[in-house]
Every structure is written in structure tokens, then in C-alpha cells.
Amino acid sequence: MTSGTTDAPTPRARLTVLSGPSGVGKGTVVAEVRRLYPHVWVSVSCTTRKPRPGESDGVQYHFVSDAQFDELIATGQLLEYATFAGNRYGTPRKPVDQHLAAGRPTVLEIELQGARQIRDAMPEAQFVLLAPPSMAELRERLLGRRTEGPPDLEARLARAEIELAAADEFDEVIVNDDVEHAAGELVKLIESASAE
Ligand SMILES: Nc1nc2c(ncn2[C@@H]2O[C@H](COP(=O)(O)OP(=O)(O)O)[C@@H](O)[C@H]2O)c(=O)[nH]1
Ligand SMILES: Nc1ncnc2c1ncn2[C@@H]1O[C@H](COP(=O)(O)OP(=O)(O)O)[C@@H](O)[C@H]1O
Numbered sequence: 001m002t003s004g005t006t007d008a009p010t011p012r013a014r015l016t017v018l019s020g021p022s023g024v025g026k027g028t029v030v031a032e033v034r035r036l037y038p039h040v041w042v043s044v045s046c047t048t049r050k051p052r053p054g055e056s057d058g059v060q061y062h063f064v065s066d067a068q069f070d071e072l073i074a075t076g077q078l079l080e081y082a083t084f085a086g087n088r089y090g091t092p093r094k095p096v097d098q099h100l101a102a103g104r105p106t107v108l109e110i111e112l113q114g115a116r117q118i119r120d121a122m123p124e125a126q127f128v129l130l131a132p133p134s135m136a137e138l139r140e141r142l143l144g145r146r147t148e149g150p151p152d153l154e155a156r157l158a159r160a161e162i163e164l165a166a167a168d169e170f171d172e173v174i175v176n177d178d179v180e181h182a183a184g185e186l187v188k189l190i191e192s193a194s195a196e
Helices: 026-036 066-074 093-101 112-121 135-145 150-165 179-195
Strands: 015-019 045-047 061-063 078-084 087-092 106-109 126-131 172-175
Touching: 015 026, 015 112, 015 179, 026 106, 026 179, 045 066, 066 078, 066 087, 078 093, 078 112, 087 093, 087 112, 093 106, 112 126, 126 150, 126 179, 135 150, 172 179
Parallel strands: 015 106, 015 126, 045 061, 126 172
Antiparallel strands: 045 087, 078 087
């Protein structure tokens, strides 16, 4: 069928799920993707983690209490959720549905357990793993970020081993050797998924 009628429905965009160990550079690469490709929409998760210096409510995360998180689950408002290094994280369902329905390429930056839930619920999504050049470099990046003390840092590195061991579950793996390069690769994947 040819398009061109004004009342043709907007095609639903495809979802891209980006996972990868803490400190690999997901936040940094996603910020660069938004700069290169402002049309992309990046979901803002809810978390029970305390804000870091420089983070504000509604920007990096919606910062919520444990009771509020329970309520979000009970009322079916989360598309997926998981516990990571002692805190809970979840994706608000409604904005994701709305942006996909509006045809806007949409990205979730979430950890492995959440990615698996999305794979079960939305198998048409595209799953991308951001990997570090090495475990030594990952540790350096986490240390250099100075956001976690030793117990949290070790918890994140322990999860990193598990997340990288699941690389086969992903459609694509991008090594974050260089931010510009990794962001360029991710933009290509998001655009190709949206063009299908
Ligand atoms: N399942 C799930 N994971 C999330 C969500 N939001 C963030 N995460 C993941 O939670 C982990 C911890 O995030 P954060 O505390 O911001 O630490 P960082 O990744 O080290 O900057 C990361 O792997 C994020 O990708 C979410 O809504 N759902
Ligand atoms: N390609 C890269 N090369 C060197 N350092 C990087 C690179 N990407 C990110 N970083 C740095 O690594 C640290 C962790 O990045 P961040 O985006 O917070 O990771 P994540 O969101 O995956 O936890 C930050 O200090 C960031 O500036």
C-alpha cells in the first residue's frame, strides 16, 4: 500500500534497550546520542537510590521512596523493575507507550534483569550491550567517577561480571572505547531499528 494520505496512522517506533555494567559509560554515551540525534526519547526511570550531587528529580531519575515504589508496582505503572546494588529501579510504562505510539525512537537504559523482562514483554525491541574495553578499565572508570564508596563499588563490579557474561542474550555489543565512536554506533542502530 502506498502512503501519502494525511490520515495514515503514524507507524509505532521501535524500542532500543541499552544495558551494560555500571561505570561502562551508558549515561555518557546516551547524553552524546541525545546531542547527535535529538529526535530520540530516553526514558526517565524511577529509583529508590538517593540522588548524587548534581542529579535532580525528574531529570536523571524520578527519586521515590520504597513505599512509593511499592505503589507503582501495585498499580501496574512499571513496565519492568529490578533491584540493583541494594536499590530499586523501574521504567514508567505510560510515557514509553506514548512515545512509541507517536513514532518517536525510544531508548531504555536499564540493567540485565529489566532487559530480560522487556525481552519477554516486547520481543520486537532491539537489545544492545555496552561493554568496557577491559575489566581493569571499567574499575578505573568507576573509581574515577567517585560516586560510590568501596562496598557499592564492589557490588557494581560483581554485577558487571554477570552482565558481561550475558552478552549472547543481546542483539548487538558496542565496546565503549571512545565516547564519540560508541555514540555513533548506537545512533546507527537506533535509526536502523526505527526505519524498519
Ligand atoms: N531494570 C532497571 N534498571 C535500571 C533502570 N534505571 C536504571 N537502571 C540501571 O540500574 C543500574 C544502576 O544505576 P545507577 O544507580 O544510576 O548507577 P550507574 O549505572 O553506576 O550510574 C544501571 O545498570 C542502570 O542501567 C530501570 O528503570 N530499570
Ligand atoms: N569511552 C570512555 N572513555 C573514558 N572514560 C569514559 C568513557 N565513557 C565514559 N567514561 C567515564 O566513565 C565514568 C562512568 O561513566 P557513566 O556514563 O557514569 O557510566 P554508567 O552510566 O554506565 O554507569 C564517567 O566518569 C565517564 O566520564
